[in-house]
Amino acid sequence: MADKKKMSVADMLAAARKTDSEGDSAPAKDAAEEVASTPPADAKPAAKSSPAKSVPKPGSPGRPSVADMLAAARAGKSADAGSVEKAPAKKAAPKAKPAAKAEKKTSKPATTPERDTASILAAARKPERSGPMSKAEAAAKTAVPTAARAKPAIVAPPMPVKPDYAKPKKARAKAAPIEERRTMMKVGFWAVGIVTAVWGGAVTAFMFPNVLRELPSKFKVGPPDAFPPGQVQTKFKAQYGVWVVNTEYRGKQELFALKSVCTHLGCTPSWLEAEQKFKCPCHGSGFYIDGINFEGPAPRPLERCAISVASDGQVEIDKNITYQEEMGQWSDPTCFISV
């Protein structure tokens, strides 16, 4: 972390400057050396603090930016390095501040100017350029008057010929006819359309699985006398989801079919013979033998199904039609057989 002895940005820049200036021309040396000698002095405290602090403050003496150095080097022949150094320092440093938050950003201007000094100078020679400019440009701009006077002979080297890939598209792709793109588009849309259609079809087919989803809703369960009084016939529960009950309801002996779906949340209750009640295993709802709810959270009685004696004398149950007690539908004669 922060306490590790790493080279701070300031150290690295200082080192880079030192090697640069040693290989430089003699007149530039004075200025460069002056620059290079100062950073180590305050680089040490900077190394201890966070990296962000190693950025020079605007106008701080002895800590010129790289741009300053370059400017100073350029102006070196015309002497008076000190005055050149001070002037751009004030201009360039404030610009450096926002960029100085990360290490990479501070190190960037250190490398770029070396690459295209010539172009910078060329650009600087132009009267005015709108838009933002780099640090180097800013430095070069202020440095130009002295530099131009001292070295009028500098001519920008000819730019290399542009490679094919860098040429504007117009010139390059003129051979491709417009029609081909249209065809491409048509093929693409058709492909997408077909895939979507196939997918849609598959999804639709998925909605209709190849199984019989519903139990037969209308079925016969045998003659009425197969259901003795007081008995709950549970053998149709697994196949059809009903209990056939023969019991007394409101003073009348009735044969009816109860749907085996709890009216609370739809679990399947089980008939407890010993307790004479239907009991739901999910939340404990309980129903009497006649389907009336009495314990647990079920808010209403079990539902009855339509029941009748068919022409062949068998009891026929139709699960499609249900009767709810709370709606007063249990008095409907199609939901029970009087015995």
Place this chain on the structure above:
Amino acid sequence: MTHGLTDAQFIDKVASFLWPYYIVLALMNGVAALYLWRTGQMKTWFSLPVPGSGKSVPISNVVAWVVAAVGFVLLAAFAGNSNVSWMPSMPLSWQEAINQASGPVMYSLGTTVGLIVLFIFRRFFVTPAIAWTIWNLMLLFLGLSMTDRDFFEIIAKPDNVPIVMLVLLLSFFTWLATYRAVINDDRMDRGEPPLEKLDNEKVLVWPDLVYTELICMIALTAFLIFWAIALPAPLEEPASSVKTPNPSKAPWYFLGLQEMLVYFDPWMAGIVLPVTVVIGLMAIPYLDFNREGNGYYTIKQRKFSYIVFQFGFLEMWITLIVLGTLLRGPNWNFFGPYEQWDAHKVEALANVNLSEWFWRDLLGKSLPTAPAGSNLPTQIGFIGLREWLGIALVLGYFIALPPIMALTVFRRYYQKMGFIRFMLMANLLLLMASLPIKMVLRWVVQLKYLIAIPEFFLNF
């Protein structure tokens, strides 16, 4: 899981788990003693006079935990013996007492009272020595109870293992938070900054946080893989639309909701209340006007928020999950932890709606029913007449209570929050309180619904 095992085989099976379990507990206490000794946190609690010699032996925390470790080693030796008569287990009379105490009323009242006691005397309970004792007792209780077949059946079911972990982990983290909160409250009373402010050096996301997360991720994945191999998920018979397992339990994290469904209409407990819980949690930042307590543990500075949260989380969520997991058996009946799951257990649960009680039992009349074939407004009128008492009660609860609260106990809150925010908070609070109220009403007076309009699927 233990079906078809004789008692001796069952004890063998339990013993093969129990003796390593007790060894781990002994190691845990030994390490604690070693840690206290090496870090110089040895404290002499009292001096035990040696009879005859006139000298006394200082009993320090280190000595106590070493003694506990030795005790667990002895238990491990007895358990590993696999002799039924030597097996350390919960005395039968205790089992009976615990079964008796696990009724719905005792359970819910007991947990509430327990939490209140823990809260009021938190300064005592967070003391490391006390907390460590409770921790040991919890684990000892678990070990001693394991030898009971019914208890083992519930606890060792792979579905329920997370609940045991949940209880232990929650106890630990609740202790940790409360411990730090108590320390911080003391410090702030003395005018010192909270502990968290002392060590607030910022660290970097990369690498500090990311590394920690990576290590946690790998460790948890390894743990889950180990768990999945050691305790495979139980597979049941193929699903059938007409056959529901008995009892039919939701995944453990939904058992609180399932318990709620026992007391409310499915619309209410399945949709309205859960959505309100989410909305209420989202509303907290807008309702909370207390600017204190950011970034450090404290109870004193956020008493109201703390109590509401702990009640809502520990009482209304965790204890209901524990209840649903451990105490609900076949037909969704209550069973004590040492009680046989008997599918034919008879419980008198005949519930009545408030309207039935009012018209039938109090006035001795039959329920007002619309004449057959009457039109909709007439029907609605009769329903309103039938349910007027419940409707009045519920409306009074939600409309009349908030102003009363604003004028009395929550006067300061009302002044600080303003009308809308206060009403929102009051109604959320009342809705939260409606669950325990309904639970108590169900258990004590067998009340089913205050408003029962099954004709329109409207029950409350």
